[in-house]
Amino acid sequence: MKFIIITLIGLFAFAFAHGQDSRLAGRVTDTIGNRVVGARVTLEGVGMQAGPPIKVVLTDTTGAFSFVGLPRGNYQLVVHKRGYADWQTTVSLTGDTDGFTVVLEGKVHLLDEVLVVDNHVERRKQEESLNLEVVGKDFVYRNLGGSLMKSLERLPGVQTIGIGSGQSKPLIRGLGFNRVVVVDRGIKHEGQQWGSDHGLELDQFAVGEVEIIKGAASFVYGSDAIGGAIDVKPEALPAPHTRAVSVDLVGRSNNHSYGTSVRIGGRSDKWFVDSRLTYLRYGDYRVPADTVYVYDYAVPLQGQRLRNTAGRETDVHFTAGYLAERFNSILYVNNIDNKAGFFANAHGLEPRRVDVELHDKSVRDILLPSQQVNHFKAISKNALHLGAHHIEAELGFQRNFRQEHSPYVNHGYMPSSLPDTLGVPTTLEREFDKQVYALNVKDYVELGKHQLTFGLNGERQHNRIGGWTFLVPSFAQSTVGVFAYDRYRLTDRLLLHGAVRFDHGSLRMHEYRDWFPSDVPEGGQAYLVRAADLHRRFNSLVWSIGMNYEPFENLSLKANIGKSFRMPIAKELSANGVNYHYFSYERGNPSLAAEQSYQADLAVEWNTDGWQIQVSPFYNYFPNYIYLNPTAAFDHFYGAGNQVFEYAESRVMRYGGEVQVSRRLGRSLKAEVLGEYLFSQQLSGTKKGFSLPFAPPPSLLMGLSWSPERPGSPFIELDYRLVAAQDRIVPPEKKTAGCGVMALRAGGTARVAGMPVHLNVQVQNLLDTKYMDHTSFYRLIELPEMGRNIVLSLRIPVISKQNE
Amino acid sequence: MRIIIAFGAMALALSCSKDAETVDTEYPVIDGNFAGAFPQQCGTVRRGETFVFRAKFSDNVALGSFSLDVHDNFDHHSHSTEVEACDMGPVKEAEAPFKYIKSFDIPGAPKTYEAEVAIAVPADVDPGDYHFLMRVTDREGWQTLRGLSIKIE
Numbered sequence: 001m002k003f004i005i006i007t008l009i010g011l012f013a014f015a016f017a018h019g020q021d022s023r024l025a026g027r028v029t030d031t032i033g034n035r036v037v038g039a040r041v042t043l044e045g046v047g048m049q050a051g052p053p054i055k056v057v058l059t060d061t062t063g064a065f066s067f068v069g070l071p072r073g074n075y076q077l078v079v080h081k082r083g084y085a086d087w088q089t090t091v092s093l094t095g096d097t098d099g100f101t102v103v104l105e106g107k108v109h110l111l112d113e114v115l116v117v118d119n120h121v122e123r124r125k126q127e128e129s130l131n132l133e134v135v136g137k138d139f140v141y142r143n144l145g146g147s148l149m150k151s152l153e154r155l156p157g158v159q160t161i162g163i164g165s166g167q168s169k170p171l172i173r174g175l176g177f178n179r180v181v182v183v184d185r186g187i188k189h190e191g192q193q194w195g196s197d198h199g200l201e202l203d204q205f206a207v208g209e210v211e212i213i214k215g216a217a218s219f220v221y222g223s224d225a226i227g228g229a230i231d232v233k234p235e236a237l238p239a240p241h242t243r244a245v246s247v248d249l250v251g252r253s254n255n256h257s258y259g260t261s262v263r264i265g266g267r268s269d270k271w272f273v274d275s276r277l278t279y280l281r282y283g284d285y286r287v288p289a290d291t292v293y294v295y296d297y298a299v300p301l302q303g304q305r306l307r308n309t310a311g312r313e314t315d316v317h318f319t320a321g322y323l324a325e326r327f328n329s330i331l332y333v334n335n336i337d338n339k340a341g342f343f344a345n346a347h348g349l350e351p352r353r354v355d356v357e358l359h360d361k362s363v364r365d366i367l368l369p370s371q372q373v374n375h376f377k378a379i380s381k382n383a384l385h386l387g388a389h390h391i392e393a394e395l396g397f398q399r400n401f402r403q404e405h406s407p408y409v410n411h412g413y414m415p416s417s418l419p420d421t422l423g424v425p426t427t428l429e430r431e432f433d434k435q436v437y438a439l440n441v442k443d444y445v446e447l448g449k450h451q452l453t454f455g456l457n458g459e460r461q462h463n464r465i466g467g468w469t470f471l472v473p474s475f476a477q478s479t480v481g482v483f484a485y486d487r488y489r490l491t492d493r494l495l496l497h498g499a500v501r502f503d504h505g506s507l508r509m510h511e512y513r514d515w516f517p518s519d520v521p522e523g524g525q526a527y528l529v530r531a532a533d534l535h536r537r538f539n540s541l542v543w544s545i546g547m548n549y550e551p552f553e554n555l556s557l558k559a560n561i562g563k564s565f566r567m568p569i570a571k572e573l574s575a576n577g578v579n580y581h582y583f584s585y586e587r588g589n590p591s592l593a594a595e596q597s598y599q600a601d602l603a604v605e606w607n608t609d610g611w612q613i614q615v616s617p618f619y620n621y622f623p624n625y626i627y628l629n630p631t632a633a634f635d636h637f638y639g640a641g642n643q644v645f646e647y648a649e650s651r652v653m654r655y656g657g658e659v660q661v662s663r664r665l666g667r668s669l670k671a672e673v674l675g676e677y678l679f680s681q682q683l684s685g686t687k688k689g690f691s692l693p694f695a696p697p698p699s700l701l702m703g704l705s706w707s708p709e710r711p712g713s714p715f716i717e718l719d720y721r722l723v724a725a726q727d728r729i730v731p732p733e734k735k736t737a738g739c740g741v742m743a744l745r746a747g748g749t750a751r752v753a754g755m756p757v758h759l760n761v762q763v764q765n766l767l768d769t770k771y772m773d774h775t776s777f778y779r780l781i782e783l784p785e786m787g788r789n790i791v792l793s794l795r796i797p798v799i800s801k802q803n804e
Numbered sequence: 805m806r807i808i809i810a811f812g813a814m815a816l817a818l819s820c821s822k823d824a825e826t827v828d829t830e831y832p833v834i835d836g837n838f839a840g841a842f843p844q845q846c847g848t849v850r851r852g853e854t855f856v857f858r859a860k861f862s863d864n865v866a867l868g869s870f871s872l873d874v875h876d877n878f879d880h881h882s883h884s885t886e887v888e889a890c891d892m893g894p895v896k897e898a899e900a901p902f903k904y905i906k907s908f909d910i911p912g913a914p915k916t917y918e919a920e921v922a923i924a925v926p927a928d929v930d931p932g933d934y935h936f937l938m939r940v941t942d943r944e945g946w947q948t949l950r951g952l953s954i955k956i957e
Binding site for chain 2: 178282293294296297351352353407409410413414416417455519583629630631633634635636639640641642643682686687689690727728729731732735
């Protein structure tokens with residue numbers, strides 16, 4: 001650049017030396033010397049010869065341009081090319097000038113970083129009366145856990161049920177399973193949410209933004225959104241006229257994990273294609289213990305590693321679409337494939353004998369027992385602007401195919417070895433095959449101060465089962481729901497919300513009969529019917545009202561009260577089988593009504609010089625919470641001698657909330673305290689006075705972060721999370737002691753070869769503390785949580801450039 | 805702000821009143837050191853004979869019921885819940901394994917109970933390694949289980 005300026009000054013010095021008809025020729029390149037083709041070069045007279053542009057040329061395929069027949073004098077030279085910063089200078093032409101060099105600086109458009117610089121998150125929060133947290137890709141990267149939900153766990157009110165080191169499922173204020181809806185690219189994610197050892201099949205590298213809605217969200221999301229919803233938005237689309245390749249690399253020390261995610265995409269003005277491939281492998285994870293105890297039986301661990309908790313994940317995404325001002329249509333196709341082992345020394349609560357030598361040969365092999373899940377999705381997302389209407393429609397198909405593998409073990413009345421005639425592989429314990437078709441249509445209409453939304457959701461499910469054990473029958477399910485939602489801006493400071501929704505659902509269960517005979521009360525043996533043909537229909541009317549109010553500057557208030565519902569699931573209605581891993585005989589209740597919930601939410605946020613305080617309490621009441629109640633009885637016919645667990649309904653009250661306080665200390669330092677508290681109690685039924693299962697204990701997170709305003713936005717964050725003991729338990733849980741866990745995060749962006757490379761380093765469980773997580777899948781067999789884990793991640797834009 | 809304080813006070817009041825109501829969160833106990841307990845870990849019973857299962861159960865409030873399950877472990881599929889490991893015979897295929905599954909009520913919801921069940925082992929069952937699994941619940945549904953490795957000779 002300096003060279004050019006000096007050249008220009010030099011040229012200037014000769015400004016008036018010569019006569020007429022000179023030539024100006026040169027080349028346009030980018031910062032790394034590549035020719036820029038098709039740039040518009042404009043030459044304008046300045047000073048005495050001011051006037052309209054006298055000449056415009058485009059650079060040729062070599063990036064060259066030339067003007068001939070120019071009178072000597074001063075000119076203004078402007079070079080314009082889409083995607084680059086405009087370049088201009090003054091040229092004093094005193095004679096033929098060749099070899100004029102123009103270097104254009106690219107506007108940096110990393111595909112995964114098209115940061116729409118607006119305050120849409122703030123606005124979204126201000127216009128939503130429910131409690132809402134929104135996090136972006138950066139938050140996910142900074143807190144990168146083994147799975148998406150683990151990465152979000154820092155947020156107050158969000159907890160997870162971790163299944164080993166690579167899988168987890170969400171809990172919002174202690175509610176999870178089928179009481180939280182996960183939406184991926186506009187369509188409800190349907191896996192096997194009911195199972196405590198079933199994780200969520202989402203690729204956290206392909207996530208753009210995540211919205212966590214706490215509270216009664218059924219009026220938008222339909223059945224199941226009782227605890228709230230997690231709306232996972234796709235990555236930002238490529239900017240117009242760009243193409244890019246970016247590579248993410250991640251490594252974790254604790255479970256010897258490594259992985260990569262590669263994105264390749266590009267866009268013309270209106271059409272785009274985008275793709276991503278993610279591959280992750282992890283070994284057995286390490287806990288800070290040499291021996292763990294399954295009941296009283298000591299299980300020595302080699303190298304403190306939990307035998308057979310290794311896994312792998314391969315995700316493929318393909319996206320293509322058309323984006324215009326009035327209409328856009330995007331097709332998302334992706335496939336998530338997961339395989340992970342279960343801790344080999346126990347399967348559920350059952351202590352297992354293992355071939356230690358075989359298992360300890362490698363920390364990476366995935367032996368039995370294990371689970372394998374393949375989740376395929378094809379979603380077409382469309383939007384149309386028509387006058388005052390904005391119409392969105394999503395059509396989706398997904399298939400969740402899940403297999404659980406274990407050596408055949410004869411429990412109860414099962415024969416000692418699996419007969420060949422059954423046609424089931426000896427290691428196929430369970431298989432679930434779910435196929436779901438879904439359609440959503442929404443119409444947003446602006447009518448004066450009213451912002452109306454009308455919506456329709458329809459879903460059709462087919463569920464088939466396989467394997468040599470039985471938990472839930474095959475079933476088909478159809479649901480349809482319609483809703484209307486009005487957002488009314490009464491004044492600048494007051495926004496009112498009202499919504500109403502009607503749903504109809506139909507569930508058709510198919511008969512399942514044991515493949516082996518059992519002793520029956522009438523004497524002798526028979527093939528027991530575990531689930532009978534059953535058809536149930538449900539209707540539900542839910543509503544929600546709320547407001548956003550800003551009484552003063554810096555203070556905002558939110559209030560919402562709403563009713564949510566959930567259709568009973570097949571297991572709750574029709575289970576009649578033995579879960580041998582939990583020594584439980586689970587008996588469904590075919591007459592259960594749809595679960596209903598009323599919730600009141602409040603949020604107060606106060607922002608003033610350096611302080612940010614947010615308090616969000618809630619109160620929730622269920623007239624009929626559906627609960628798997630462990631009874632005092634055993635059943636030696638249908639239950640093969642196991643404890644009877646019965647699905648029952650009870651009145652339940654829950655309340656609690658989150659407190660978030662942060663304070664800026666100087667320009668770069670910030671301290672914050674995040675607290676969460678939850679109390680739940682059953683008000684009726686045989687467990688009156690008891691809590692609900694998976695109740696997260698109160699916790700307090702204290703964080704200190706340092707992020708100076710320097711190029712590359714470096715940061716260092718230190719977290720200390722204090723978790724109280726959980727003594728409020730229900731059978732078959734165990735009391736969990738309190739603990740304190742520390743985490744350290746640091747990162748920033750460095751320019752390497754002109755490209756911004758993002759680096760994040762994390763140390764989870766910094767002090768290698770031995771503790772148990774009350775909501776972890778392995779809590780019941782008393783396995784401690786993961787020890788110290790150093791996570792290193794890099795985001796590298798390999799190519800990021802304008803189309804020619 | 806007043807709303808928060810009011811809510812906080814209410815929450816506090818509610819949580820205090822709830823703490824007064826205590827619920828039973830204790831598991832029942834199977835007494836492993838009970839003098840007459842039978843069978844014992846790594847113990848032996850004989851084919852063609854009847855043995856008497858004896859155990860002592862206790863709970864802080866009230867016992868519910870118990871269940872017994874005897875099944876073969878010829879494939880060494882799992883181990884017992886006990887500290888002590890036993891010598892196991894070779895892995896083998898089952899032909900006529902002994903199987904016993906039965907559950908029993910504990911009458912009167914007592915705090916302690918001595919269980920006694922006569923179990924006949926037929927003469928023609930496969931000898932070898934077996935599991936003896938006992939499970940006891942209390943009235944609230946807390947379940948304690950104990951798995952023993954035994955041999956049938």
